[in-house]
Amino acid sequence: MRKLQMVDLGSQYQKIKNDIDDAIQGVVDSSAFINGPEVKNFQTELESYLNVKHVIPCGNGTDALQIALMALDLKPGDEVITADFTFAATVEVIHLLGLKSVLVDVDYDTFLIDTEAIKKAITPRTKAIIPVHLFGQVANMDEINKIAKEHNLFVIEDTAQAIGADFKGQKAGTIGTIGTTSFFPSKNLGCYGDGGAIFTNDDALAHKMRGIVNHGMYQRYYHDEIGVNSRLDSMQAAILRVKLPHLDAYNKARRKAADFYNEAFYEVPEILTPIKADDTTHVYHQYTLRITNGKRDELKEFLESKGIPAMIYYPVPLRKQKAYDTGNYKDSDFPNTNKLIEEVISLPMHTELDQEQLEFIKQSVWEFFSGYKG
Numbered sequence: 001m002r003k004l005q006m007v008d009l010g011s012q013y014q015k016i017k018n019d020i021d022d023a024i025q026g027v028v029d030s031s032a033f034i035n036g037p038e039v040k041n042f043q044t045e046l047e048s049y050l051n052v053k054h055v056i057p058c059g060n061g062t063d064a065l066q067i068a069l070m071a072l073d074l075k076p077g078d079e080v081i082t083a084d085f086t087f088a089a090t091v092e093v094i095h096l097l098g099l100k101s102v103l104v105d106v107d108y109d110t111f112l113i114d115t116e117a118i119k120k121a122i123t124p125r126t127k128a129i130i131p132v133h134l135f136g137q138v139a140n141m142d143e144i145n146k147i148a149k150e151h152n153l154f155v156i157e158d159t160a161q162a163i164g165a166d167f168k169g170q171k172a173g174t175i176g177t178i179g180t181t182s183f184f185p186s187k188n189l190g191c192y193g194d195g196g197a198i199f200t201n202d203d204a205l206a207h208k209m210r211g212i213v214n215h216g217m218y219q220r221y222y223h224d225e226i227g228v229n230s231r232l233d234s235m236q237a238a239i240l241r242v243k244l245p246h247l248d249a250y251n252k253a254r255r256k257a258a259d260f261y262n263e264a265f266y267e268v269p270e271i272l273t274p275i276k277a278d279d280t281t282h283v284y285h286q287y288t289l290r291i292t293n294g295k296r297d298e299l300k301e302f303l304e305s306k307g308i309p310a311m312i313y314y315p316v317p318l319r320k321q322k323a324y325d326t327g328n329y330k331d332s333d334f335p336n337t338n339k340l341i342e343e344v345i346s347l348p349m350h351t352e353l354d355q356e357q358l359e360f361i362k363q364s365v366w367e368f369f370s371g372y373k374g
């Protein structure tokens with residue numbers, strides 16, 4: 001059996017090796033390392049795939065979030081609502097810009113931001129909502145856009161984990177004011193280094209963000225905005241151009257592995273398998289179980305002893321991270337996040353899982369739980 005990994009980029013590369021090698025060699029031969037034609041071509045191809053007017057490539061998914069927020073002209077102390085249960089990048093950029101993060105609970109079944117909690121968190125200072133399309137499915141964008149419209153708020157969709165997912169036929173990241181994504185190697189559409197992109201249908205915002213990614217320049221050496229230097233390298237763009245046509249097949253392969261896991265674990269009484277939210281497809285950036293008998297950490301150790309990696313995404317909610325702990329939150333406002341950090345465990349999930357590997361993972365999880373049933 002091939003060695004089990006959370007993500008198997010090596011095996012994926014072997015299948016597209018010739019195309020990737022040619023793409024890399026092409027960039028080297030052209031010497032167009034920065035802002036070369038590969039970047040523009042990738043931009044156009046991604047616009048077409050997502051059916052969005054503007055894609056702005058940038059350096060990584062964290063920059064994408066920061067640039068999106070910079071474009072909205074928020075004032076220090078303005079409030080941005082986002083999920084407590086997510087990767088720290090989302091909240092980090094809010095604080096970097098002097099804004100105030102307002103963290104809210106997520107839904108226990110879908111891990112997605114709780115729209116009722118959003119409503120309760122709105123104050124006169126609220127300016128934006130950042131729903132995170134966590135683990136590969138899309139937050140309830142109908143409800144979020146409705147709340148945003150009522151209160152005149154911007155919506156930035158953090159699509160780092162859900163590129164290619166649909167919500168009622170629209171691509172994740174193209175439904176709010178702005179969408180952002182990451183091409184970190186292990187994401188569903190990953191390059192071979194850092195990369196990211198911003199999406200919008202708003203011409204004025206797109207223009208502004210194209211300047212911000214490039215030192216606020218719209219005309220060379222004239223700086224109209226305070227910007228950053230955040231570029232997608234030509235080499236990464238060339239690699240992404242090879243991989244984009246495979247994205248749907250990659251997401252399908254993830255879904256197939258998830259279907260196997262769902263079937264395998266559905267009837268184990270101590271396990272809750274992932275629940276699909278309404279109106280969204282799921283691209284399973286992560287396959288995350290909830291272990292309800294308090295033995296999550298023991299399961300993780302057991303699996304690791306058999307050579308099966310497993311990860312806890314995420315062990316600490318953002319409101320309890322040292323960097324962001326304001327002491328202003330009440331535990332009772334986060335019943336779901338509080339449970340999830342104790343229960344979640346993510347199994348290997350990638351495009352190259354084969355039947356033998358899946359079967360071995362299934363048998364191992366079963367072995368662990370039958371041990372407890374006695």
Ligand SMILES: *Cc1c(COP(=O)(O)O)cnc(C)c1O
Pocket residue numbers: 060061062063086087089090132158160161181182183184194195196
């Ligand atoms: C990966 C990720 C990011 C950050 O992307 P980078 O390219 O690593 O900066 C932001 N938000 C979420 C939800 C992510 O999973």
